[in-house]
Every structure is written in C-alpha cells, then in structure tokens.
Amino acid sequence: MLGSGAIMVMDHTTDIPRAALTLTRFYAHESCGKCTPCREGGTWLERILSRIVDGKGTDADLDQLFEVGESICPGAFPHASSSKLGLAATPFPYRMNTICFVGPSAYAPIHSALTLFRDEFESRVTKRHRIPVTSSGATS
Numbered sequence: 001m002l003g004s005g006a007i008m009v010m011d012h013t014t015d016i017p018r019a020a021l022t023l024t025r026f027y028a029h030e031s032c033g034k035c036t037p038c039r040e041g042g043t044w045l046e047r048i049l050s051r052i053v054d055g056k057g058t059d060a061d062l063d064q065l066f067e068v069g070e071s072i073c074p075g076a077f078p079h080a081s082s083s084k085l086g087l088a089a090t091p092f093p094y095r096m097n098t099i100c101f102v103g104p105s106a107y108a109p110i111h112s113a114l115t116l117f118r119d120e121f122e123s124r125v126t127k128r129h130r131i132p133v134t135s136s137g138a139t140s
C-alpha cells in the first residue's frame with residue numbers, strides 16, 4: 001500500500017513485527033476518536049502487537065489481531081500477492097466500519113505482515129496449551 005505516497009524500503013534484516021508496530025502506532029495515535037472501530041481497534045492492535053514484539057505474546061494474540069482487524073474491516077482484506085506463499089493479490093478497496101481510512105490503515109500493516117511473514121510473528125510468541133510434562137507425567 002502506498003498510502004499517502006510514502007515508500008518504505010525494508011530488507012532481510014528488517015524486524016517485520018516491529019516495523020508493523022511502528023506503523024500501527026502512528027495510525028492509532030492519529031485516530032480522531034470519532035468512530036469506535038478505529039478509536040478502540042487501533043489502540044487494541046497497538047497493545048497486542050506491543051506485547052508480541054516484547055516477547056510476551058501468545059499465539060492467541062495472533063488470532064486476536066485478525067479478530068480486531070475484522071471489526072475495522074470486515075471480509076477479505078486487500079493484500080499483495082506472494083509467489084512464495086502461493087497467494088493471489090486481493091485488490092482494493094477495503095470494506096470498512098469506519099468513516100475514513102485511518103482505521104483500516106492501522107490494520108493494513110499488521111494484516112500484510114501477518115499474511116506474508118507469519119513465521120516472524122510465530123517465532124516471537126508462546127504456544128497455547130503447551131504444558132511442560134515431567135518424566136513422571138506430572139505437569140509443572
């Protein structure tokens with residue numbers, strides 16, 4: 001997405017979850033607060049993603065990012081194609097529950113990053129239901 005005309009160049013050394021957080025934080029801050037999905041959703045996205053970037057997230061947080069995003073933009077979300085992942089591009093425009101594009105713009109970097117670089121997020125989170133079992137079979 002070109003947004004307002006800015007282009008960010010990233011290479012293989014870019015921390016994708018952190019880059020997504022930087023963009024989401026910007027849009028969450030820019031929310032005027034008029035509509036709930038943008039005002040609350042942007043803040044939720046920022047908080048969840050901050051938790052993941054700080055190494056305190058779980059894989060439930062990854063699902064919740066999509067759930068919050070769906071409350072801002074229901075249905076298929078536009079994204080780029082990826083030959084690596086076998087994904088065809090989903091074209092614009094967004095379907096959105098907000099008055100303007102600030103709300104969807106807070107979700108766009110997260111959706112794109114999670115779709116195209118999910119492994120970078122999964123390596124940062126704790127799996128749910130992973131209960132350590134001792135040699136005696138007891139959980140600790």
Ligand code: SF4
Nearest residue numbers: 032034035038100102
């Ligand atoms: S989507 Fe636009 S109008 Fe709605 S709260 Fe966000 S900035 Fe304000």
